[in-house]
Amino acid sequence: MPRDTLDEVSDETLLVLYANGDPDAARRLTGRLASRVLGYATRLLADRAEAEDVTQEAMLRLWRVAPDWRTGEAQVSTWLYRVATNLCTDVRRARGRRPGVGLDDAPEAAAAGGSVEASLIRAERMTALHAALDLLPDRQRQAVVLRHIEGLANPEIAAIMGLGIEAVESLTARGKRALSAILSGRKGELGYLNEEEEGA
Amino acid sequence: MDNELDIDALLAEAAAQRIEPSAALIALIVSDAEVTQPQPFVFKPVFQPPTTGFRGWFPGLAEGLGGARAVAGLSFVGLTGLFLGVAEPTALQSFTSLLSGATVQIEQMDLLPATDGLWTEN
Numbered sequence: 001m002p003r004d005t006l007d008e009v010s011d012e013t014l015l016v017l018y019a020n021g022d023p024d025a026a027r028r029l030t031g032r033l034a035s036r037v038l039g040y041a042t043r044l045l046a047d048r049a050e051a052e053d054v055t056q057e058a059m060l061r062l063w064r065v066a067p068d069w070r071t072g073e074a075q076v077s078t079w080l081y082r083v084a085t086n087l088c089t090d091v092r093r094a095r096g097r098r099p100g101v102g103l104d105d106a107p108e109a110a111a112a113g114g115s116v117e118a119s120l121i122r123a124e125r126m127t128a129l130h131a132a133l134d135l136l137p138d139r140q141r142q143a144v145v146l147r148h149i150e151g152l153a154n155p156e157i158a159a160i161m162g163l164g165i166e167a168v169e170s171l172t173a174r175g176k177r178a179l180s181a182i183l184s185g186r187k188g189e190l191g192y193l194n195e196e197e198e199g200a
Numbered sequence: 201m202d203n204e205l206d207i208d209a210l211l212a213e214a215a216a217q218r219i220e221p222s223a224a225l226i227a228l229i230v231s232d233a234e235v236t237q238p239q240p241f242v243f244k245p246v247f248q249p250p251t252t253g254f255r256g257w258f259p260g261l262a263e264g265l266g267g268a269r270a271v272a273g274l275s276f277v278g279l280t281g282l283f284l285g286v287a288e289p290t291a292l293q294s295f296t297s298l299l300s301g302a303t304v305q306i307e308q309m310d311l312l313p314a315t316d317g318l319w320t321e322n
Contacts, residue, residue: 019238026233034229039219052225059229063236126217129210148211180207190210 011076012069019066026063033077034059036150037084043145044088046130050095054087074159081150081160085142092138125190132182140175147172 009017011032018025037058041051061083062076133141139161146157147168157168183190221229262271284292 018233021237021239023234023237026237027230030226030229030233034221034226035218038221038225042219043214052221055221056225056228056232060232060236063233066236067238122213122217125210126214129214144211148208149215151215176207176211183207183210 012071015062015066015069015076016071018063019069029062029076030059033062033080036077037080040081040145040150041084041088043130043133043149044085044141045091046134050091054084054091057087058084075156078156078159081146081152082162085160089138121190128183128186128190129179132179135182136175136178140171140178143168143171144175144179148176 011029014025014029014032018029034055038051038055041054041058042048045051045054058080062080065079133145136144142161143157146152146160147154152160154165154168154172157163157172158165161168163171262268265271265274
């Protein structure tokens, strides 16, 4: 199928094309989905290397399920998030709970521009956020990341986590309250006071 | 500063930062896909026409009659009939004479009476 046409087709169609032997479909799907899975796994695990392993394994499972994929039953991204969630849970169980995340473990985000100082502040904020997320119970962490960082809607999160929508809302709210409590004393440390002073 | 708002801003900041996979990871994923990918479906006809045997018009005729078995059956019946007709085996002679000796009685009736007498002159 021509490349321009592949840009417009859904993930599900690409997966069917892959199962039928289309050589470009896998590359296209990887471009669309790998960064999302990697971002999600990185935020759940706070470890780039483990997140890459999870991403590779989740995508491998997607390739394997492709010939048996039932069209119309679930979105490919939803299925992939669910697999990644389970894999991350397994990884965390295997390694035991980490006490926290150091700067060296902070996920490498794409450069967003700005001054060196701003970049450092941004990196410090992300490190603090990931450390705080790491302290949350698994389900709260998953719900908060899916809702507020991955930007998914509650019904999709419910499908990923195998929960009802109300349960997702409850988990998200409790997760955010817990994050607030963890980060409450670090407002100045994370550069927010300076921004308030500059804005005043 | 409202702590709740801080969390929303912090989460929004995190959401704006994409975590891009390295080229090495992309290569691994694509390699897995290539290894796992099913081969494209290629249609292979179940029936392979024989490369040797009858050529020309006969295969079409045989197929029209119902295939090789039907042709074999018809050939057997035809040859058997020819043999019986030419050789006339003794065992069948009484049967065939009975069939050939049968006479058919046809009753005739005059629908129009003879008119010869009407045509006599004088």
